[in-house]
């Protein structure tokens with residue numbers, strides 16, 4: 001990791017505007033993954049990134065969070081180039097709900113508060129009511145103080161709801177959601193979806209979506225293939241275009257209809 005002492009720019013109280021300008025990137029110099037990506041995201045917008053496996057969705061998130069540096073072009077948050085900002089300050093702007101939900105050995109409360117300081121019991125309960133976990137937690141013998149370990153575990157759906165509650169508590173201005181693909185039952189899926197919608201409300205959000213049905217309301221959908229954004233627009237616009245997205249959407253819809 002390079003020394004970042006000379007980086008004087010800071011992100012503070014940001015609105016959540018994100019600009020990608022002619023971003024070019026490859027993990028190795030021989031193989032460019034992102035060729036020329038530009039997009040302008042307004043504060044509070046929901047951006048969906050879709051596309052087949054290996055298309056470059058996670059790579060975009062890696063660049064946004066500065067896990068990697070762009071080869072050329074620029075990413076700006078509220079007009080400030082992220083390359084001028086120390087990494088920790090960039091990371092502090094993001095809440096994340098990732099595919100592989102992770103919890104540590106500790107109480108439910110500790111897992112939800114995670115690294116945030118000054119969180120009251122009331123805040124924790126409020127978040128759990130919002131995601132629909134409160135009643136379940138109340139049925140546990142130790143409630144919010146129940147220790148999660150090999151003996152006391154949670155279902156996949158409950159784990160997802162926990163990480164959403166955690167992101168609510170964190171209350172970061174920017175959000176990255178990597179939609180879970182694990183099969184939870186329909187009712188749980190609806191709960192997770194509802195909780196995710198509450199979380200993205202009024203927050204600039206990047207959603208890596210696997211089921212296209214969940215991102216129909218996105219302000220902008222970026223369709224990626226082989227490292228490039230091949231189509232972009234709203235759900236309606238992309239369907240009307242009748243291109244790659246429309247094919248993808250229709251094929252998912254047909255599978256659902258037949259099942």
Ligand SMILES: Nc1ncnc2c1ncn2[C@@H]1O[C@H](COP(=O)(O)OP(=O)(O)OP(=O)(O)O)[C@@H](O)[C@H]1O
Pocket residue numbers: 027028033051052053054055056057058059060
């Ligand atoms: N750390 C890495 N080093 C080298 N190449 C990588 C690395 N991570 C990903 N790639 C390559 O970059 C390309 C884009 O990968 P990426 O992980 O962004 O795809 P994705 O769209 O997120 O796919 P998935 O839907 O499977 O998660 C792929 O060709 C992949 O092999």
Ligand SMILES: [Mg+2]
Pocket residue numbers: 057058059
């Ligand atoms: Mg990925």
